[in-house]
Amino acid sequence: MPSGEYDPETVEAKWQDRWVSEDTYAYADAEGADADAVDPDTAFSIDSPPPTVSGSLHWGHAYGFTLQDFVARFERMRGENVFFPFGFDDNGIASERLTEEELDVRHQDFDRREFQRMCREVCEGYEAEFTEKMQGLGISIDWDQTYQTISPEVQRTSQLSFIELYDEGREYRQRAPAIWCPECETAISQVETEDDEQDSHFHDIEFDVVDSDETFVISTTRPELLPACVAVFVHPDDEENEHLVGEEARIPIFGQEVPVIEDERVDLETGSGIVMCCTFGDQTDIEWYQAHDLNLRIAIDESGTLTDVAGEYAGMSSAEAREAIVSDLENDGALLDRRAITHTVNVHERCGTSVEFLVKDQWYVELLDKTDEYLEAGRQMDWYPEKMFTRYKNWIEGLQWDWSISRQRSSGIPFPVWYCGECEHVVVAEREDLPVDPLADDPPVDSCPECGHGEFVPEDDVFDTWATSSLTPLINAGWGWDAEKGETTLDRPELYQFDLRPQGHDIISFWLFHTVVKCYEHTGEVPFDSVMINGMVLDENREKMSKSKGNVVSPDEVVSKYPVDAARYWAAGSAVGDDLPYSEKGLRAGEKLIRKLWNASKLVESLTDDAPEEFDHDELHALDRWLLAELDQEIARVSEKLENREFSKARDGLRSFFWNTFCDDYLEIAKQRVREEDDDSAKYTLQIAHRRFVKLFAPVLAHVTEELWRDMHGEEAESVHRAAWPEPLGVDADVAAGETAMAVVGALRKYKSDNQLSMNASVDRVLVYGNVRGFEEDISGVMHVEELETLDEEPQIESVVTGVDLDYSLVGPEFGAQVPDIEADIEAEEYEVVDGSLRAGGAELDPEMFTIEEERRYTGEGEMLEAGDAVVIVQHGD
Numbered sequence: 001m002p003s004g005e006y007d008p009e010t011v012e013a014k015w016q017d018r019w020v021s022e023d024t025y026a027y028a029d030a031e032g033a034d035a036d037a038v039d040p041d042t043a044f045s046i047d048s049p050p051p052t053v054s055g056s057l058h059w060g061h062a063y064g065f066t067l068q069d070f071v072a073r074f075e076r077m078r079g080e081n082v083f084f085p086f087g088f089d090d091n092g093i094a095s096e097r098l099t100e101e102e103l104d105v106r107h108q109d110f111d112r113r114e115f116q117r118m119c120r121e122v123c124e125g126y127e128a129e130f131t132e133k134m135q136g137l138g139i140s141i142d143w144d145q146t147y148q149t150i151s152p153e154v155q156r157t158s159q160l161s162f163i164e165l166y167d168e169g170r171e172y173r174q175r176a177p178a179i180w181c182p183e184c185e186t187a188i189s190q191v192e193t194e195d196d197e198q199d200s201h202f203h204d205i206e207f208d209v210v211d212s213d214e215t216f217v218i219s220t221t222r223p224e225l226l227p228a229c230v231a232v233f234v235h236p237d238d239e240e241n242e243h244l245v246g247e248e249a250r251i252p253i254f255g256q257e258v259p260v261i262e263d264e265r266v267d268l269e270t271g272s273g274i275v276m277c278c279t280f281g282d283q284t285d286i287e288w289y290q291a292h293d294l295n296l297r298i299a300i301d302e303s304g305t306l307t308d309v310a311g312e313y314a315g316m317s318s319a320e321a322r323e324a325i326v327s328d329l330e331n332d333g334a335l336l337d338r339r340a341i342t343h344t345v346n347v348h349e350r351c352g353t354s355v356e357f358l359v360k361d362q363w364y365v366e367l368l369d370k371t372d373e374y375l376e377a378g379r380q381m382d383w384y385p386e387k388m389f390t391r392y393k394n395w396i397e398g399l400q401w402d403w404s405i406s407r408q409r410s411s412g413i414p415f416p417v418w419y420c421g422e423c424e425h426v427v428v429a430e431r432e433d434l435p436v437d438p439l440a441d442d443p444p445v446d447s448c449p450e451c452g453h454g455e456f457v458p459e460d461d462v463f464d465t466w467a468t469s470s471l472t473p474l475i476n477a478g479w480g481w482d483a484e485k486g487e488t489t490l491d492r493p494e495l496y497q498f499d500l501r502p503q504g505h506d507i508i509s510f511w512l513f514h515t516v517v518k519c520y521e522h523t524g525e526v527p528f529d530s531v532m533i534n535g536m537v538l539d540e541n542r543e544k545m546s547k548s549k550g551n552v553v554s555p556d557e558v559v560s561k562y563p564v565d566a567a568r569y570w571a572a573g574s575a576v577g578d579d580l581p582y583s584e585k586g587l588r589a590g591e592k593l594i595r596k597l598w599n600a601s602k603l604v605e606s607l608t609d610d611a612p613e614e615f616d617h618d619e620l621h622a623l624d625r626w627l628l629a630e631l632d633q634e635i636a637r638v639s640e641k642l643e644n645r646e647f648s649k650a651r652d653g654l655r656s657f658f659w660n661t662f663c664d665d666y667l668e669i670a671k672q673r674v675r676e677e678d679d680d681s682a683k684y685t686l687q688i689a690h691r692r693f694v695k696l697f698a699p700v701l702a703h704v705t706e707e708l709w710r711d712m713h714g715e716e717a718e719s720v721h722r723a724a725w726p727e728p729l730g731v732d733a734d735v736a737a738g739e740t741a742m743a744v745v746g747a748l749r750k751y752k753s754d755n756q757l758s759m760n761a762s763v764d765r766v767l768v769y770g771n772v773r774g775f776e777e778d779i780s781g782v783m784h785v786e787e788l789e790t791l792d793e794e795p796q797i798e799s800v801v802t803g804v805d806l807d808y809s810l811v812g813p814e815f816g817a818q819v820p821d822i823e824a825d826i827e828a829e830e831y832e833v834v835d836g837s838l839r840a841g842g843a844e845l846d847p848e849m850f851t852i853e854e855e856r857r858y859t860g861e862g863e864m865l866e867a868g869d870a871v872v873i874v875q876h877g878d
Helices: 008-021 059-077 093-103 112-136 152-167 223-228 283-291 308-313 318-331 368-379 386-397 465-469 472-476 505-523 555-559 564-571 584-607 622-643 647-677 680-697 702-713 735-754 776-783 808-827
Strands: 043-045 081-083 086-088 146-148 171-181 186-188 193-209 215-220 229-234 248-250 257-262 274-278 335-348 356-365 382-384 417-420 426-428 456-458 479-482 487-490 498-504 528-534 763-769 785-791 797-806 832-834 837-840 843-845 850-858 863-867 870-875
Touching: 008 112, 008 564, 008 702, 043 059, 043 498, 059 081, 059 112, 059 498, 059 528, 059 555, 059 564, 059 622, 086 112, 093 112, 112 555, 146 152, 152 171, 152 426, 152 465, 152 472, 152 479, 152 505, 186 356, 193 223, 193 318, 215 274, 223 229, 223 274, 223 308, 223 318, 229 283, 274 283, 283 356, 308 318, 318 335, 368 386, 368 505, 382 386, 386 505, 465 505, 472 498, 472 505, 498 505, 505 528, 555 564, 564 584, 564 702, 584 647, 584 680, 584 702, 622 647, 622 680, 622 735, 647 680, 647 735, 647 776, 680 702, 735 763, 735 776, 735 863, 735 870, 763 776, 776 785, 797 808, 808 837, 808 843, 850 863
Parallel strands: 043 081, 086 146, 229 257, 382 528, 498 528, 763 785
Antiparallel strands: 171 186, 171 356, 193 215, 193 248, 193 335, 229 274, 248 257, 417 426, 417 456, 479 487, 763 870, 797 850, 832 837, 837 843, 863 870
């Protein structure tokens, strides 16, 4: 029997260590067994998100992985062979920036291999910390199933994906406008940008019409792009300015002459309605450039610095050039107005830097021709919650670019590509040679297959990190090239399609969409049966946690004050998909439940030392059958909620049933029967119910339930997390009568408490109107009722008016000074209600202006208590 108070610090550390050392959560194929021997019908595979190695784990990681763990533990107990891996996403910009910040260096200042070595060393330290933290949170990961996205094995998979898609015509290299981050000095994809509200200024600038005295005004937030201006656009419906179409405009200060063209994409509601087109300021500039075959004038380079095209402003940053150009425009009389505004700016989500659009050679995955197929692929998956499919749908419908997968960084997975030094023909690596590094390895041919030239230029770009992490289902399923068969195969086909993709709603467009694209292209199937989307962790004021706000709460900080199981309890407190505020109150509620479970377990075990292991259910006492029947219903309900990933409903209902129905109602009666009558029916029921409660709580309260289970079955027994999930026993009972009986017990408890009577105080006589057949002895025994009688007819009860409640929002405006008179008559009970209207104080009030307050009163001997649908009369002898 558990002794003393529960010590979470000692217990939790003990089981975390043993779960890892004993491989409690190992997938059946973890030791390299033949995959064909693994039953695909019992494999439950989770494509868990590999956290980006960009710093320490935060509450968002802890929350997301805890929700996944609920699923893993539940499915494992239902007999599934759960595959629950852990990855480290350490091959992208985030890990580079972490290295630069940690070591106070810039990647541009080092040889690529040297900087890659530095990245590996920094990331390894954080990855060890990640492992320790995940184990410390009790996440039931199989630690034999870990991977790094920069590892040679994953590099092979990523490069194979590139070659497969290239051969299928789904990838292309093109010199075209690309979204560019001046801070990170790399191209990024549309998915890596986000909108940011920023303060700025609208500048009204006067342009001259060539060979004319006429002028017109352009309104722009980016005067530093004037040197890149290649055209001016007017809307075809703009009658005021249509005469300008076909003319030439002269750019102030810089002097280039550009055509005035009409185009329907001009926004007539913004600024003057006349727009300059610069190569490039935004997406519309790119569309105009392509549609009208405009000139190319690049005024801003990769680092956000103005180029020679800007003349005397060359070498300035964008911000410096903006102020200098505005000053010169003002001196020249071309700046007519400058007014402060707030507008939406596209920024790189990694660093918050405003993006530019530069013409670059980049590799792309073609997306826009198959958006309907990717949307249909999303419909084939079950979404928890369903509403999150709308975000996926909206992202696809809003796509404007193909997927840019090349990055100009030092650390990452290299493209397996060389270019002919003469004709730029693309040469890709042989599949059998992967992984390769073109900067160090020779191409697979001696001369160009196209022109015969013998010199090659290696590609020095690396893959976007999402180009690799989008392959996690294939990485974990062992997707690779089978040289003998000449095709791609899966080492673990039983894992694919994965049963569950859990992730945050903030990366639906990043990780989920790109994973669907890659896996659909490689396998022809969607990668997941279901998707579970969690929300974000907010602070207690429901604001997003961020370092800049100083409101970040670390997992270490929480588990130093509260048990891990309390944090797990808190994590189960929100509907999946909704954001969850950090709550000390929720953590304390978890602590209380842990103590309640521990103390109730001690009591139950003290009562059931000699409980029979078997008992004919038909011979059980009526109350015992009722409890087990109610527990059957609760098991079915909790199972359904967990299947539907409704963790908060599963948690709250189970807690209420355990605390109120079992502990407050049944346990109080059963312990009396055991102590006074040595009742085997009660002992058996307590033992069976207790074991089932421990299993039901196990997915959420992982540590305390393990401690209780091993205490019941011995330290060397199988883990509760490997025990079978409880199935309903099918016990036949009068559930309605039992519920009514418990309501009567509750009403009598409250009566004694309200009258300051001890719970052991005798009650002479109790009358019950309600169905409590079979439970009379239980009510009498636990509440010490000398005589209990059930009634066939309701006692003499009448409704008595106790007052009138006025709606002053209606009465005041209508009757004004008469209100005190109305109140006085009501107080003196000198009012009447006629045909639904109230007459008082010389006024007649309409029915909606008041409410008659009534209560039921017993007119016979004794005191009436309400007990749900039952009526209880308490009588005392003389």
